[in-house]
Amino acid sequence: MTSPFVPRSKFLYDRVINWFPGHMAKGLRVISERLNSVDLIVEVRDARIPLSSINPNFEATIGRKPRMIVYNKFDLADPTSKAPLLDAFSRYSPHTPVLFTSSNTDAGVRRILNRASQYADKIPMLTVMVVGMPNVGKSSLINSLRRLGVGKGKAAPTGAQPGITRAVVGTIKVLEDPTIYLIDTPGVMVPHIPQPVESLKVAVTGGIRDHLADEQVMVDYLLYRLNQFGNHDYVTQFRVPGGPTNDCNLLLESIARRIGAVVKGGDLDFTMAAKYFLKQYRLGKFGQYTLDDVSPEALERFFSESRDFDKDMSASRRQEKKLAKLQARKEQRERHSKIMTEVV
Incomplete structure (x- = not known):
């Protein structure tokens, strides 16, 4: 009698993937410099990883600037994740509008325009800066937004891999009445993601260049999560012998045979197979899944830790202001002393 399949209870992974090229550091500086001319921040996050796609650096940079949070790619996420997230934001950040959308459908995009228009009612022209992690x-x-608002074509370059937008660009008009302009910015990664699996989730959803994370490792993680979700469609799709498996190599071998991924000498190309599997996942071919834990307990823990982070950042900003004042006084004393010396 065949034993029932038992999925892995843990995914053992201890490598932190860090990717912070120079254009991201420059982008973050320019974002900070241009904030004074911005009326509203739209922070875009990935609905598949609603917590892992948050960049704490934006909290420090944006400060108290009015902000709207958009969870994009919701068509690829678990639809049931929306309610607990909205509930958590209503309790912990009630003044921040939170919208769920997919840029492939118009309904959510129209809601963003409508929300932005409410801000624009108070001023003659609204400038919105769009920020977020890569991809x-x-x-x-x-x-x-531009297509729906002013009926015009592409204004910002797009691509499957992160890092397409490499500089803060000029303003893009997306609505005539009221007048709304957008500023696109490069995706800015967290310089250091402390949790290895969290960095892997960012990579799996396309936020980090694939080769930096290792495509086969990402497939192994996806296999682990699909088994956890009870989704074994990969067995029939790729003709995996023996049914559901925890063996990534067996899955990659089956994929390679199925798609004809063969290199010189007749060996199977596991890297090509892994890339194919990742592409299918990112297109939503295996279903709609949210990789972050969005249970009420997990969200409460996350927001509590975020409040601690905000306190730390506030204390840090106060310390910076204090040091700046002390430095200004020192420079003023030095100037005064120099003037007195010249007079004498």
Whole structure:
């Protein structure tokens, strides 16, 4: 009698993937410099990883600037994740509008325009800056907003891999009445993601260049999560012998045979097989899944830790202001002393 399949209870992974090229550091500086001319921040996150796609650096940079949070690619996420997230935001950040959208559909995009229009009612022209981690769909969202708002084509470059937008660009008009302009920005990664599996989730959803994370490792993680979700469609799709498996190599071998991924000498190309599997996942071919834990307990823990982070950042900003004042006084004393010396 065949033993029932038992999925792995843990995914053992201890490598932290860090990717912070120079254009991201420069982008973050320019974002900070241009904030004074911005009326509203639209922070785009990936609905598949609603917590892992948050960049704490934005909290420090944006400060108290009015903000709207958009969870994009919701068509690829678990639909039941929306309610607990909205409930958590209503309790912990009640003044921040939270919208769920897919740039492939118009309904959510129209809601963003309508929300932005409410801010624009108070001023003659609204300038909106769009920020977010790499590959959360900022540029695609901007193109959809422009298409719906002013009936024009693409204004921002898009691509499957992160890092397409490499500089803060000029303003893009997305609505005539009221007048709304958008500023696209490069995706900015967290310089250091402390949790290895969290960095892997960012990579799996396309936020980090594939070769930096290792495509086969990402497939192993996806296999682990699909088994956890009870989704064994990969067995029939790729003709995996013996049914559901925890063996990534067996899955990759089956994929390679199925798609004809063969290198010189007749060996199977596991890297090509892994890339194919990742592409299918990112297209939503295996279903709609949210990889972050969005249970009420997990969200409460996350927001509690975020409040602690905000307190730390506030204390840090106060310390910075204090040091700046002390430095200004020192320079003033030095100037005064120099003037007195010249007079004497």
